[in-house]
Amino acid sequence: MSINAPRGTQDLLPGVSEKWQYVEKVLADLCRRYHYKEIRTPIFEHTELFQRGVGDSTDIVQKEMYTFEDRGGRSITLRPEGTASVVRSYVQHKGYGLPNQPVKYFYVGPMFRYERPQQGRLRQFVQFGIEALGSDDPAIDAEVLALAMSAYEELGLKSLKLVLNSLGDKESREAHREALVAHFQPHKEELCADCQVRLDQNPLRILDCKKDRDHPAMETAPSILDYLNEYSQKYFNQVKNYLDSMGIDYVIDPNLVRGLDYYNHTAFEIMSEAEGFGAITTLSGGGRYTGLVEEIGGPETSGIGFAFSIERLLMALEAEEIELPVNEGLDCYVVSFGDEAAQEAVKLTYQLRNAGVQVDKDYQNRKMKAQFKSADRLQAKYVVVLGDREVENQVVNVKNMQSGEQQEVPIAEVVQHLQQQLPGGE
Structure with a gap:
């Protein structure tokens, strides 16, 4: 169940x-x-x-x-x-x-x-x-x-x-209350059960009743403004x-x-x-x-x-068909392939997050093509790509997903590079 x-x-x-x-x-x-x-x-x-x-x-x-x-x-x-x-x-x-x-x-x-x-x-x-x-x-x-x-x-x-x-x-309300009771009392039996109780407890709330709002006595009920x-x-x-x-x-x-x-x-x-x-x-x-x-x-x-x-x-x-400016896209998605690259990807993801970058990575050991599809679905602005060769050379490839431009960046500089490229960056 x-x-x-x-x-x-x-x-x-x-x-x-x-x-x-x-x-x-x-x-x-x-x-x-x-x-x-x-x-x-x-x-x-x-x-x-x-x-x-x-x-x-x-x-x-x-x-x-x-x-x-x-x-x-x-x-x-x-x-x-x-x-x-x-x-x-x-x-x-x-x-x-x-x-x-x-x-x-x-x-x-x-x-x-x-x-x-x-x-x-x-x-x-x-x-x-x-x-x-x-x-x-x-x-x-x-x-x-x-x-x-x-x-x-x-x-x-x-x-x-x-x-x-x-x-x-208080004085104005009491005067109005007495007027309401006098007005609705002759119609008490015509009112809903709730309003019959309200007539004794809080007659002002009769005016707010959804069931009796079309009753003729509502239109002629005394106005509080006349008793201020x-x-x-x-x-x-x-x-x-x-x-x-x-x-x-x-x-x-x-x-x-x-x-x-x-x-x-x-x-x-x-x-x-x-x-x-x-x-x-x-x-x-x-x-x-x-x-x-x-x-x-x-x-x-x-x-x-x-x-x-x-x-x-x-x-x-x-x-009113108003769309709130909610940003649902990722700043960056890290794509990796190879054992050493997977190790470096964990480290790099951690560094980017600590630097204020919204970033995610693959956790299902998928091939590079499937990882790029994930980046697309998550509307990532940038994808950082690294394999074992990139780790050996201490570089990554940074791809702008909107323009398609790709740039090789030293691993030691990738955090600063992305901070500069993202909206609000230096």
């Missing part, structure tokens, strides 16, 4: 993994320019972290978490998202006491959600995200939005739409002013909500408008949150962040 990867997971094979490496390198460099530092948190955490941090009323906690009991009887959960883990680390290591605030993190790593697998949505997926903790300045909201858009634009995406909303502060108090309205206007000054386009959607309980003020999503991308157009989402640090045991601290899956990013690149 053959054993395959579990449903909702995937193997990233050579030829694909290089694309991931390139994307992660671009994202890390972007974060460096914005002065966000990498944080790496455990893949599993105590279940209570997500119950308190993500929210008991969310689909993630109620339906999607991989939770198990360890041998010590502790409830452990594979992390379903990154924010709660980052905030837990921030509190545990007293990031709030650092002299430079806000503290700015980025992360890349696997997350786990038990949901029906579909294109771009797996049970194990890789999420890139950032968190900025310790500032109430609307300018940091604008910075996070700019970073999110730049993450896609740096990789060549153009069919993007930034959707923006404000969830207001003076402070919340001023905050939202300032965020928009900063975006305008940077020339970042956006659209306002008063029905945009986030699926987690800890958001307030700025909420946003970035969507792909590329033809053929799929029915689910959201690429990333995020927003500002207050109360999460306190919920996990720290002092009153606000933060803002966003996250997206690398899988959906790669789907968007494919939809």
Whole structure:
């Protein structure tokens, strides 16, 4: 019986993994320019972290978490998202006491959600995200939005739409909550089972329901923007002013909500408008949150962040037919024939690798013609050829596989010669 990867997971094979490496390198460099530092948190955490941090009323906690009991009887959960883990680390290591605030993190790593697998949505997926903790300045909201858009634009995406909303502060949200309950209560029995529960626990999330989105009551639901108090309205206007000054386009959607309980003020999503991308157009989402640090045991601290899956990013690149500049070819392939040449080939390959040259050689004792075929398949830029006669004369033949030109080079000089010939060489 053959054993395959579990449903909702995937193997990233050579030829694909290089694309991931390139994307992660671009994202890390972007974060460096914005002065966000990498944080790496455990893949599993105590279940209570997500119950308190993500929210008991969310689909993630109620339906999607991989939770198990360890041998010590502790409830452990594979992390379903990154924010709660980052905030837990921030509190545990007293990031709030650092002299430079806000503290700015980025992360890349696997997350786990038990949901029906579909294109771009797996049970194990890789999420890139950032968190900025310790500032109430609307300018940091604008910075996070700019970073999110730049993450896609740096990789060549153009069919993007930034959707923006404000969830207001606690006072504004409470007023809106009461209005939502009053609006949807007469239609309670017409709503799906989940939304009937949400009406009591978190009525804002009714607006995000996929099953009830075509219900007539959705169109006439009260808008959060009509319930923003003076402070919340001023905050939202300032965020928009900063975006305008940077020339970042956006659209306002008063029905945009986030699926987690800890958001307030700025909420946003970035969507792909590329033809053929799929029915689910959201690429990333995020927003500002207050109360999460306190919920996990720290002092009153606000933060803002966003996250997206690398899988959906790669789907968007494919939809826009963007080829990543991934170099899959070898710098050099060493061809040898003869016992002494085989000995010298091992030594030369080692020296070239130590000098920074990407090189491989034959390990199947094939004839010279078959070795050249391997060099072709591996798209080697140069082939170094040596036999027992070359070893005796202390020379090798270096062939440029593109031009076909061949040059005899002393063995002692072949490393320097290739370094000069390869792109970026002296």
